[in-house]
Amino acid sequence: AAGAPPPPATFSCIPAPMLSGITKQPSDAAAAAWPSCAGGSTKLVWWGERCGSSGYQIQWSGVYAIDARTGAVLPSCVRTRPNQATPSNETLFWLGECGARPAAVPSMPVIACTDPFTRKWLSSLPVDHA
Numbered sequence: 001a002a003g004a005p006p007p008p009a010t011f012s013c014i015p016a017p018m019l020s021g022i023t024k025q026p027s028d029a030a031a032a033a034w035p036s037c038a039g040g041s042t043k044l045v046w047w048g049e050r051c052g053s054s055g056y057q058i059q060w061s062g063v064y065a066i067d068a069r070t071g072a073v074l075p076s077c078v079r080t081r082p083n084q085a086t087p088s089n090e091t092l093f094w095l096g097e098c099g100a101r102p103a104a105v106p107s108m109p110v111i112a113c114t115d116p117f118t119r120k121w122l123s124s125l126p127v128d129h130a
Helices: 028-035 091-097 115-123
Strands: 020-023 040-052 059-069 073-080
Touching: 020 115, 028 073, 073 091
Parallel strands: none
Antiparallel strands: 020 040, 040 059, 059 073
């Protein structure tokens, strides 16, 4: 539709209800740093939450790997944000921090779209009449 916002893959913010299940592939260097979990036969899935004083920034809380063919979760391939006063380099690399992208995935969104934008985007999706 004319004037409709682009799909999530092409804009730099993400509607807050979609902060779970974001699949992004890390850089090749990042994949090499987690070889049994981030590679050609796997997909990485992130989940996050709103953060910051406005509530429009995103902090990624964790990432896990799934088998790209079957969708099965790989149990030894989960990273979560530890409760640290100062994030470790590993946490910053894989999960970033509030409003800052993880170094492993520079294209990861870190801004939650405003509610009016989200409503407009959701209203542009096709309606399932099944």
